[in-house]
Amino acid sequence: MFRNPVAITAIAMGMIEAIAVFGFLAVASWVNARRRERESYYRSEVLKKLAESGPDGSSAALEMFRDLQRTSARNRREAQRLGGLVLTAVGLGLMALLKGVASHEGAWLAGLIPALIGAALLIYSYGLAPRQPE
Numbered sequence: 001m002f003r004n005p006v007a008i009t010a011i012a013m014g015m016i017e018a019i020a021v022f023g024f025l026a027v028a029s030w031v032n033a034r035r036r037e038r039e040s041y042y043r044s045e046v047l048k049k050l051a052e053s054g055p056d057g058s059s060a061a062l063e064m065f066r067d068l069q070r071t072s073a074r075n076r077r078e079a080q081r082l083g084g085l086v087l088t089a090v091g092l093g094l095m096a097l098l099k100g101v102a103s104h105e106g107a108w109l110a111g112l113i114p115a116l117i118g119a120a121l122l123i124y125s126y127g128l129a130p131r132q133p134e
Helices: 003-052 055-101 105-128
Strands: none
Touching: 003 055, 055 105
């Protein structure tokens, strides 16, 4: 097929790299799912034991459950803010890059797409997202 050993080596290296990257992503995803499953199992066991221990335990379990909900809501808002900041910065950088590099006059406007998505995430996380009392 190919008589050029350099071309064969380049194709083989590309295939090996692709297999390695996607293999790593699959294993990382599986490990993360197992960790979250284990955390969920242990959390439910603790809540069950607290609820079975009597009236004091059930109120402690309820308080623990509410605290977990508050923490997850706060983490979600912080992740939205971080995502909004990153997307806005990427959009602004893309606009600056395209303004300097592209020969077409309106090409820099493509940077508005990630910038406006980031701005929407920031507006939602700071102003429109439902707030829970801390």
